[in-house]
Amino acid sequence: MAAAAVSGEAYKYVVVGGGTCGCVLADRLTEDKANSVLVLEAGTGKHRDKNIKVPVGILRLFRSAFDWQYETEREEHAGDRGIYLARGKVLGGSSCLNAMLYTRGASADYNSWGVKGWSAEEVLPYFRRSEGNRNLPAGDYHGKDGAYSVEFVRYKNPLHKLFHEACLQAGLPTNDDFNNWSRSQEGLGAFQCAQKFGRRVTAASSYLKRAMKRKNLAIETQAHATRVLFDGDKAIGVEYVKDGEKQVAKIQQGGEVLMCGGAINSPQLLLLSGVGPADHLQAKGVPVVKDLQGVGANLQDQPAVTVMSDVGKPISITDDIFKKGSTKVRPSAALKWLLFGRGPLTSPGCDHGGFLKTKADLPEADLQIRFVPGRAETPDGVQAYRNIGDSGQFNSGVTVQVIGCRPKSRGHLKLKSSDPFEKPEIVVNYLDEQEDVRTLVRGVEIARTILAQDSFKGTVTKEVFPGPSTSGEQSVQQYISSSVHSANAIAGTCKMGEGDDAVVDNNLRVKGLKSLRVVDTSVMPSVPGGQLASVAVMIAEKAADMILQKA
Numbered sequence: 001m002a003a004a005a006v007s008g009e010a011y012k013y014v015v016v017g018g019g020t021c022g023c024v025l026a027d028r029l030t031e032d033k034a035n036s037v038l039v040l041e042a043g044t045g046k047h048r049d050k051n052i053k054v055p056v057g058i059l060r061l062f063r064s065a066f067d068w069q070y071e072t073e074r075e076e077h078a079g080d081r082g083i084y085l086a087r088g089k090v091l092g093g094s095s096c097l098n099a100m101l102y103t104r105g106a107s108a109d110y111n112s113w114g115v116k117g118w119s120a121e122e123v124l125p126y127f128r129r130s131e132g133n134r135n136l137p138a139g140d141y142h143g144k145d146g147a148y149s150v151e152f153v154r155y156k157n158p159l160h161k162l163f164h165e166a167c168l169q170a171g172l173p174t175n176d177d178f179n180n181w182s183r184s185q186e187g188l189g190a191f192q193c194a195q196k197f198g199r200r201v202t203a204a205s206s207y208l209k210r211a212m213k214r215k216n217l218a219i220e221t222q223a224h225a226t227r228v229l230f231d232g233d234k235a236i237g238v239e240y241v242k243d244g245e246k247q248v249a250k251i252q253q254g255g256e257v258l259m260c261g262g263a264i265n266s267p268q269l270l271l272l273s274g275v276g277p278a279d280h281l282q283a284k285g286v287p288v289v290k291d292l293q294g295v296g297a298n299l300q301d302q303p304a305v306t307v308m309s310d311v312g313k314p315i316s317i318t319d320d321i322f323k324k325g326s327t328k329v330r331p332s333a334a335l336k337w338l339l340f341g342r343g344p345l346t347s348p349g350c351d352h353g354g355f356l357k358t359k360a361d362l363p364e365a366d367l368q369i370r371f372v373p374g375r376a377e378t379p380d381g382v383q384a385y386r387n388i389g390d391s392g393q394f395n396s397g398v399t400v401q402v403i404g405c406r407p408k409s410r411g412h413l414k415l416k417s418s419d420p421f422e423k424p425e426i427v428v429n430y431l432d433e434q435e436d437v438r439t440l441v442r443g444v445e446i447a448r449t450i451l452a453q454d455s456f457k458g459t460v461t462k463e464v465f466p467g468p469s470t471s472g473e474q475s476v477q478q479y480i481s482s483s484v485h486s487a488n489a490i491a492g493t494c495k496m497g498e499g500d501d502a503v504v505d506n507n508l509r510v511k512g513l514k515s516l517r518v519v520d521t522s523v524m525p526s527v528p529g530g531q532l533a534s535v536a537v538m539i540a541e542k543a544a545d546m547i548l549q550k551a
């Protein structure tokens with residue numbers, strides 16, 4: 001068991017944020033006994049909670065104590081609504097409450113970053129090193145021995161079969177491995193998930209677990225970092241608050257502060273520490289340490305909307321999981337999971353789908369489709385999961401979520417005040433670019449086409465949302481604007497690169513400062529067309545080699 005921090009002690013590395021990237025760093029950096037590492041995590045250490053371990057427990061994680069529960073400012077193109085953004089607040093971070101899908105985008109995503117050392121060819125070894133694929137053979141695109149276990153979900157619903165038949169009937173391509181970069185990412189199939197024997201795999205249950213056995217790792221939970229401390233241009237430690245008391249963690253000579261708070265918290269903490277656009281810092285009364293215009297800019301997320309239809313038979317996943325009219329799990333479903341790691345409790349809901357180009361001349365797919373063999377009672381993404389988990393009122397249905405997986409719109413994050421406990425101003429600017437709207441309009445059409453195929457005849461009864469009265473481009477656009485939600489791919493706010501807008505260099509060092517790196521999803525110049533947890537793990541694996549000077 002890792003030790004707690006000793007007040008006043010200095011560590012070789014202080015890792016701020018024990019989330020996805022923080023856990024990977026904690027593991028890799030403590031492999032050498034000479035390195036002492038302290039992880040500061042604002043959330044609790046309860047990453048073994050049953051709702052985290054059991055994949056379907058995802059229904060109860062949103063808006064819980066494991067969630068930072070952010071909200072954007074009122075979004076101009078989204079019906080003037082604030083949009084809910086879930087983020088993990090627990091050891092393991094967002095890997096503890098994400099949907100577990102294991103997709104990493106296409107090779108072109110990394111080549112388009114244009115950052116020395118981060119081309120597809122150069123990041124691929126780190127994907128392989130981290131991946132423990134339990135179904136697909138090791139090879140150019142997959143690893144078998146990595147800490148992050150991956151498998152196909154061990155549950156099939158009859159609606160999955162109908163979905164695949166419908167895709168074929170609609171003339172859509174198939175894909176049996178979305179991470180095989182030797183061919184197009186396009187097609188529909190089953191996503192692999194970060195699971196092992198039907199249990200959720202997180203950065204804490206994999207990387208941190210093995211690191212916790214080492215004496216050179218200390219972990220402080222419920223320790224909220226409030227400021228990076230500097231001596232001139234050199235980071236020397238981190239100020240944090242635990243149990244209402246201000247504390248300081250220092251770094252040793254030659255040590256580093258490693259910021260792993262994620263794409264919302266890392267830029268916020270940099271700003272609170274005086275690193276960011278000077279005029280903004282001055283306006284908020286924060287003394288300027290380094291004028292860096294890019295901090296908090298370039299914020300990106302994937303926009304999503306859903307199409308949901310009723311199904312006339314009790315064959316949805318919720319019918320398999322819950323007793324009718326109750327939030328109680330069926331004993332048969334619980335036993336299947338407990339004894340065999342199989343059955344409906346192993347599903348995050350959205351583990352089938354794929355990627356499509358909505359225009360033939362696009363270089364890569366702009367649309368991701370996720371098929372849920374269940375009825376989202378409301379069209380608002382992960383909030384709908386929470387509503388299902390709480391209500392006990394399950395009707396049978398199918399939901400197709402369509403996602404702009406390579407979004408063009410950009411937003412920003414700023415401080416509301418210099419109070420480290422006040423949530424920042426988050427503007428995603430969903431649908432600011434017409435291309436993103438076009439992708440979703442086409443996505444809704446494709447979802448409707450799939451659900452209208454022969455295979456669903458006699459099963460799908462009627463569309464509930466957008467609903468039959470929503471037809472024609474204008475009306476669909478109106479639906480999109482009123483129901484767009486986050487597909488949980490927030491990134492880009494401490495962009496890596498060489499330009500004036502970059503915050504970190506290609507070694508993830510904060511520009512113009514010493515002994516300080518950012519290692520998390522905020523450094524991505526743009527969102528790869530997929531989900532971000534495996535990319536975060538890759539970034540941290542690569543960062544560990546840089547820090548230890550192996551790369």
Ligand SMILES: Cc1cc2nc3c(=O)[nH]c(=O)nc-3n(C[C@H](O)[C@H](O)[C@H](O)COP(=O)(O)OP(=O)(O)OC[C@H]3O[C@@H](n4cnc5c(N)ncnc54)[C@H](O)[C@@H]3O)c2cc1C
Pocket residue numbers: 016017018019020021022040041042043086087088089090091092093094095097098099100101102103223224225226260261262263265266269382487488489490519520521522531532533534535536
């Ligand atoms: C609802 C949801 C669904 C998702 N679905 C998928 C999916 O299916 N597949 C996929 O690959 N990705 C998915 N993602 C995205 C992916 O999980 C995240 O992008 C990734 O895990 C982020 O990693 P990170 O290390 O950047 O940040 P995080 O994992 O969020 O870690 C940041 C950590 O820092 C801590 N922290 C923050 N501020 C402070 C502070 N001031 N002091 C101390 N600690 C602090 C946080 O509590 C947290 O533990 C999803 C995300 C969400 C939220």
